[in-house]
Amino acid sequence: MATFGVMTNMILYLVNEYHMDMATASNILFLWTAASNIMPVLGAAIADSYLGRFYTIGLGSIVYVMGMVLLWSTALIAQARPPPCDQSSDSCSPSTFLQSMVLCSSLGLMSVGAGGIRSSSMAFGADQLENEDSKENSSVGESYFSWYFTLYMFAVLVGNTCLVYVQDNMGWKVGFAFPSVLMMFGTVSFFLGSPFYVQVQTYTSSVTGLCQVLVASYRNRQFKLPSDATTNVIYYHKNGPAPGFPSSKLRFLNKACIVRDPQKDLMPDGRARDPWSLCTIDQVEELKALVRVVPIWSSGMIMFVDLAQNSFPVLQASATNRRITSGFTIPAASLQIITIISTILWLGLKDNVLLPLASRVMGRPVNISTTRRMGVGIFLSFLAMIMTAVVEGIRRGRAIKEGNSSEHHLISALWLVPQYCLSGLADGFNDFAQSEFYFSELPRSMSSIASNLGGLGFAVASLFASLVMNMVDSISKAGGRQSWISSDINKGRYDYYYLVLAGLSMANMVYYLVCRRAYGRLKAERRLKENEDEL
Numbered sequence: 002m003a004t005f006g007v008m009t010n011m012i013l014y015l016v017n018e019y020h021m022d023m024a025t026a027s028n029i030l031f032l033w034t035a036a037s038n039i040m041p042v043l044g045a046a047i048a049d050s051y052l053g054r055f056y057t058i059g060l061g062s063i064v065y066v067m068g069m070v071l072l073w074s075t076a077l078i079a080q081a082r083p084p085p086c087d088q089s090s091d092s093c094s095p096s097t098f099l100q101s102m103v104l105c106s107s108l109g110l111m112s113v114g115a116g117g118i119r120s121s122s123m124a125f126g127a128d129q130l131e132n133e134d135s136k137e138n139s140s141v142g143e144s145y146f147s148w149y150f151t152l153y154m155f156a157v158l159v160g161n162t163c164l165v166y167v168q169d170n171m172g173w174k175v176g177f178a179f180p181s182v183l184m185m186f187g188t189v190s191f192f193l194g195s196p197f198y199v200q201v202q203t204y205t206s207s208v209t210g211l212c213q214v215l216v217a218s219y220r221n222r223q224f225k226l227p228s229d230a231t232t233n234v235i236y237y238h239k240n241g242p243a244p245g246f247p248s249s250k251l252r253f254l255n256k257a258c259i260v261r262d263p264q265k266d267l268m269p270d271g272r273a274r275d276p277w278s279l280c281t282i283d284q285v286e287e288l289k290a291l292v293r294v295v296p297i298w299s300s301g302m303i304m305f306v307d308l309a310q311n312s313f314p315v316l317q318a319s320a321t322n323r324r325i326t327s328g329f330t331i332p333a334a335s336l337q338i339i340t341i342i343s344t345i346l347w348l349g350l351k352d353n354v355l356l357p358l359a360s361r362v363m364g365r366p367v368n369i370s371t372t373r374r375m376g377v378g379i380f381l382s383f384l385a386m387i388m389t390a391v392v393e394g395i396r397r398g399r400a401i402k403e404g405n406s407s408e409h410h411l412i413s414a415l416w417l418v419p420q421y422c423l424s425g426l427a428d429g430f431n432d433f434a435q436s437e438f439y440f441s442e443l444p445r446s447m448s449s450i451a452s453n454l455g456g457l458g459f460a461v462a463s464l465f466a467s468l469v470m471n472m473v474d475s476i477s478k479a480g481g482r483q484s485w486i487s488s489d490i491n492k493g494r495y496d497y498y499y500l501v502l503a504g505l506s507m508a509n510m511v512y513y514l515v516c517r518r519a520y521g522r523l524k525a526e527r528r529l530k531e532n533e534d535e536l
Contacts, residue, residue: 061117
């Protein structure tokens, strides 16, 4: 709740209080989003190998509170941010180096803290269900994950509505105070419950195992693989040398699991003397499975570039008529809850109405494969970018024609509903299908990696989105022309910018179809084929 309550409206804080131009403010938010999604991957590795989930969440919570309080101080202390603009001369002083460092430090601490919390919170909650009753009753686990995502989406909705409303109507001092106090309360509550928690012992991280395969295959690169994998070659298994062979795909990785000299490579109990020179077949096959899903992962990452555009929708919404009554106006950033509601409605209808109805009509179980849903999501993201460009063109044309920003001449915020709905449906189709795809295609031992691949994709997408925006900004303002990415939305050409994103989405659609064809059958499809052959 604290994260989304701050992140959703941050673009206005940077532009209005720190006097940043749109491109600079967007770049900061892109980098902040990237860091906040990369850190959970590092946090998961640290939790699995060293600290454990309890201490990782606890340490992350403390660091996040430090970052949140530091951000709050920039609103409390006038010297921590630039002075207000001079209305008479219409000039604004930029932030000093020290002011910028304080701001970026607060965002950095929040990213590090988010890495500790997000990486382990879901798994730590599941650890509390590890007892005999829950093992015999699978509905306990299903109920936990349902409640987890329900509360997560509720927190997002509250952050995007209540906290944003407070920031818009009561100022940044109060607006940042609420998430800071909420985070403090959550941290104290977490530690107060420590005597009752189940804490699972840490093991070697699966990320470490994948790195060991890469290092071992490189160290053994001079070894020549036989043409036949079964010819006079001993492969290393978890419990020592045993029959069994690695797959023929990506054969160069097989060098990591070949026992060349049992006396030198193995200990008396059968374990490898140096796990960075000799790995198990299972480790090698895990890395192969990960490499196999990377192309499809990259197509989802490119789609996330569209979803990472959090700055412009707030700027666009602020230039529309959002008044409901004479005393209430919807905050610009709160309109993005339409995207969240669309995602929730689609997931609810799919599982509880559409698929059961289709199964009843067809007389057999009907399901939509993960890869098909991912493809539909990519196509819907393309439509969302087209719709955004069209609506922005209409909004900008009317604003320039009327020549003022009176509410009577602004287009209604209802014009933005279709693009938000399309973005929500794209997220509902692709994002959740990606998670299901990784969990179903990767070995069970790689579940921690599967759970973080989506976040890693969003992190890379944020960096790529920053690159695309900077390229558009540089090219469009060449020769002294007005940049498409302007702080004045009516002077910029954000409709053209979104057409660029639409073109990128269409190219990504073609790329995804190629990757999907090259991937071949899914695990479920292969099992079905094997069962049919047996019959």
